Amino acid sequence: MSLPASAEPVRIVRHPDGVVEVRLDDPGRGNALDLRTAEALRDTTAQVAADPGGAVLLRAAGGSFCVGGDLRAFAGRGTETGAYVHAVATAAHTAIQALHDLPVPVVTAVRGAAAGGGIGLALVGDIVLAARSARFRLAYTAIGLTPDCGASWFLPRLAGPRLAADLILTNRVLTGDDAERLGLVSRSVDEVELDDAAHRTAAGLAAGAGGALRAAKGLLRAGAGEELRRHLAEEARLIALLADGREAQDRMASFLAARGRSKAGDSGTGAREPESVS
Secondary structure, three states: OOOOOOOOOOOEEEEEOOOOEEEOOOOHOOEEEEEHHHHHHHHHHHHHHHOOOOOOEEEOOOOOOOOEEHHHHHHHHHHHHHHHHHHHHHHHHHHHHHHHHHOOOOEEEEOEEOOOOOOHHHHHHOOOEOOOOEEEEEHHHHHHOOOOHHHHHHHHHHOOOOHHHHHHHHHOEEHHHHHHHHHOOEEEEHHHHHHHHHHHHHHHHHHOOOHHHHHHHHHHOOOHHHHHHHHHHHHHHEEEEEEHHHHHEEEEEEEHHHHHEEEEEEOOOOOOOOOOOO
């Protein structure tokens, strides 16, 4: 199923089978999160919450699901860095909360890189499908930051505290198959099958017994909404506080410089890889 390009970084596609799709649609930047994209995600999910159809499908155009925060947008802001990072995190967190609180099932489809904030976006779904070749990496501590977008809330609940600590502190990479084996995603599929499999799953839910599905989801999420809301606020506070510090700013600058040198030595003609936490 093709995903046409759009001028908007996030958009809604309403399908005739009752599936409401939230599409990250900035593939040239790996669907990286700067303030414009985070605010578009916030506004789009608010619209979906008002009319979610029978099921919601969250997926992305291009080769990556979401490569995390766009470090080029974060770096070089000096004393304004923390305020900018806090604004990005707050907008993205409003979207995460909206997706978590939807009364209908949410299906997420992940291909390519899911890094940084893309981890929280990936894991917010009730059912998460990943391409076998997908790559999950937190990457925050490598640039002197802490997780946001709910990653430090979802991971312990899905994989247990020991594995969550490993992933957050060491930044090791998981494939889609790894993520299925460890319980982070519902199942992994071949990349060529991902879009169709995710849409079929969402369409099957949209055609199901809506009242029962909503009630069952309500039982699964009972009491979790306010706990997540408090945790997201603390994640935003901490990442902004660290972003204002010299260590994080130096690490972001070093990362961007190294990435720039790597690209300068690359004679390929492919699309620009975003400067992100992936």
